[in-house]
Amino acid sequence: MRLYTFVNYYLSSIQQGIQTAHIVSEMSNYSENFPDYFEWASCHKTIIVLNGGNNKNINEIINFLSTYDEYLSVFFDEDQESLGGLTTSVGIIVPEKIWSAIDSCRTEEDQSWKSNLLSRDIKLVEFIAFFSLAR
Numbered sequence: 001m002r003l004y005t006f007v008n009y010y011l012s013s014i015q016q017g018i019q020t021a022h023i024v025s026e027m028s029n030y031s032e033n034f035p036d037y038f039e040w041a042s043c044h045k046t047i048i049v050l051n052g053g054n055n056k057n058i059n060e061i062i063n064f065l066s067t068y069d070e071y072l073s074v075f076f077d078e079d080q081e082s083l084g085g086l087t088t089s090v091g092i093i094v095p096e097k098i099w100s101a102i103d104s105c106r107t108e109e110d111q112s113w114k115s116n117l118l119s120r121d122i123k124l125v126e127f128i129a130f131f132s133l134a135r
Helices: 013-028 035-044 055-065 096-107 112-116 119-130
Strands: 002-008 046-053 073-077 087-094
Touching: 002 013, 002 035, 002 055, 013 035, 013 046, 013 073, 013 087, 035 087, 046 055, 055 073, 055 087, 087 096, 087 119, 096 112, 096 119
Parallel strands: 002 046
Antiparallel strands: 002 087, 073 087
16 A cells, blocks of 8 residues: 655645645544555555645645545645645555556556556546656
8 A cells, every 4th residue: 555645846845744744644533434544554654745736736636536435535734824724735545456557657658557447546546647756
C-alpha cells in the first residue's frame, strides 16, 4: 500500500512535508472504517508527495478522489489565523494494484498495465500518474 499526498505548490518543501504529516494524522481519525489505514501504517509506510497545484487544483483533486469511497482519502485545512482556512493537502491510500499500475503508467510505453484493472481504477491510476513529485 502507498499513501499519495497532493500538496499546494505555493508551500515550501518543509511545509509540504508538514502538510503530509497532517494528512497522516487526519487519516487516523477515520481508521475505524478503513482497516487499510492500519495495514499501511504498520506494514508499508510508503509516502509519495505530489505537486497538487494551486487551490483550484486541490479542490478538483478532492472532488475526484471523493468518488473513490473504497479508498481512504482525506484533506487538510489550515486554520483561519494561519492561512485563512486554505485547504493545503489531500491524501489517498491505495493498494498495490493501483500503485504498481501508476508506476507502469509513468514508465511503460505499452498499455498492458490496464489489463487487470476495472475502467474506474484505470481512471484513478491515470489521474494520480498525471501529477509530478513535489519539490
